[in-house]
Amino acid sequence: MKMLVFGHGYSAGYLTPLLRARGWDVTGTTRGDPDRVAACGATPLLWPGQEDEVRAAIPGADAILISAAPTEAGDPVLEAFRNELTRARLRWLGYLSTTGVYGDRQGGWVDEDSALDGSGPRGQARIRAEADWRALATAHGLPLHIFRLAGIYGPGRGPFQKVRDGTARRIIKPGQVFSRIHVEDIAQVLLASIDAPAPVGIYNVCDNDPAPPQDVIAHAAELLGLPVPPALPFDQAPMSPMARSFYGDSKRVRNDRIIRDLGVRLRYPDYRSGLAALLKAEGSGE
Template sequence: MKALVLGHGYSAGFLTPRLVAQGWQVTGTTRDAPDRVAASGATPLLWPGQGDQVRAQIAKADAILVCAAPAAQGDPVLADFAADLARATPRWLGYLSTTGVYGDHAGAWVDETTPLTPSTRRGRERVAAETAWQRLAADHDLPLHIFRLAGIYGPGRGPFAKVREGTARRIVKPGQVFSRIHAEDIAQVLLASINAPDPGAVYNVCDDDPAPPEDVIALAAELLGAPLPPAEDFATAQMTPMARSFYAESKRVRNGRIKERLGVRLIHPDYRSGLRAMMAEQPL
C-alpha cells in the first residue's frame, strides 16, 4: 500500500509512523526539509522541484493526504497537480482544512452542518479551497474526506517555550474560547478514516474542551513552576494585526462525528491531558 502526503509537515510527522507500522510505504513532499520527512519514516520529494516524481506517486497512490495550505491565489496542489489528480485512482483522499471556516459564533457550539461564514482572510481561503477540492472530487469520482482541524499543539509546538522565555502573554477577552487538538489525535483520526473510507465525509478534529487561551498559558506556567504571566485586557493589549486576528472568532466545536463514525477515543480529550503528557514525555 502506498501513501502520498502533499505538504508533509508537523501533523503528517505523527501520522507517518502509524502508517509505516501498518505496512504502508509513505512518500511526503517538502519545500526544504527532506531530513525531517525522512526521520518520520517517509521518502521525501522536493516540491517545487521534483514535480514529475510527485506526479508518478499520485498515479500509484492508494491514499493521498493534502496538508498544503491555500493562498490568496488558490490551492497550490490543485494549481500544480489537478489534472494528475483527476486521473488518479486512490481509495482514499484527505484534505486538511480548519475550523476557521465556521467563522465567529460568539462562543456558541458548531458542528459539521453549520454554515461556513468565515470572517478572516485565512478562513475565506480555506472555504475556497474546500469548495475547489469538492468540485474536483465530484467531477472525477474521487473519494474525498475533509478534516477541519482546531488549533494544533503537541511536542515542540505549545506554550512551554514562551513561558520559559518569559514572553508568554495571558490575553483576556471575555467570552473568548478556542478549540484545540493534539497532533497524536490528528494522526489517529486520519488513520481511522484511511482504514474506513467514507467518501464525501467531513470531520471536525478537536478535543472535548474548548477553553480560554489564558487558561492554557496558566497551566503551562504552573507545570513549569514559572511565574504566572500577568493578565492583559485584549481591548488595550499591544498586538500585531496577525495576532489580534486570532481573537476575531470564538466558538466551541463539536467532535461527535469522529467518535460515532470512526470510533475514535481521544488520547488527549483536553489541553490539561495534552500539556501534562508533553511534560512527562520530555520535561521542559
C-alpha cells in the first residue's frame, strides 16, 4: 500500500512510522527539508521543485493525506494537482483542517455538526478549503475524510522549555478556554480512519479536557518543581498578531465521534497525562 502526504510536517511525522510498521510505502512533500522527511521513514519530494515526480506519484497512491495549509488564494494542492486528483483511485483521502473553522463560541461546546463561523483570514481560508475538497470529492467519488485538529502539542512542542528558561507567561483572559490534542493521538486517529474508512467522515480531533491556557502553564511548572509564572492580563501581554489572534476564539470541542465511530482510545485524554508523558520522555532521552 502507498501513502502520499502533501506537506509532510509534524503530524505526518508520527503517522509515517505507524504506516511503515504495517508495510506501507510513504512519500511526503516538503518545501525544503528532505532529510527530516526521510528520517521519519518517508521518501521526500520537494514541492515546489519536483512537480513532475509528485504528479507521477498520485495515480499509484492508495491513500493521500493533505496537510498543506491553504492561503487566502485557495488550497495549494488543488491549485497544482486538481486534474491528477480527479483521476485518482483512492481507498482513503484525508484532509487536515482545524477547529478554527467553528470560530468563537465564548467558551461554549461545538461538535462536527456545528455551524462553521471561523473568524479572520485563516479561519475563512480553512472553511473555503474544506468546501473545495468536499466539492471535488462529491464530483469525482473520492473518499474524503476531514479532520479538524485542536491545538497540537507533543515532543518539541511542549511548555517545559519556556518554563525552564523563564519566558513562559500565564496570560489571563477571563472565560478563555482551548481544546488540545497530543500529536501521537492525531496519528492514531488517522490510522483508525485508514483502517476502517467511512464513506465520508468529518472528525474533531481533540482530547477530553478543554482548559484555560494558564492552567497548562501552571501544571507544567508544578511538574518541573519550579515557581508558577505570574499571571499577566491579556490586555497587557506583549504578543505577536498571530499569537493574539488565537485568543480571539474560545470554545470547547467535542470528540465523541472519534471515540464512537473510530473506536479510538486516547493515549493522552487530557493535558495532565500528556505533559507527564512528555516530561518522562525527556528524562529517558526518548
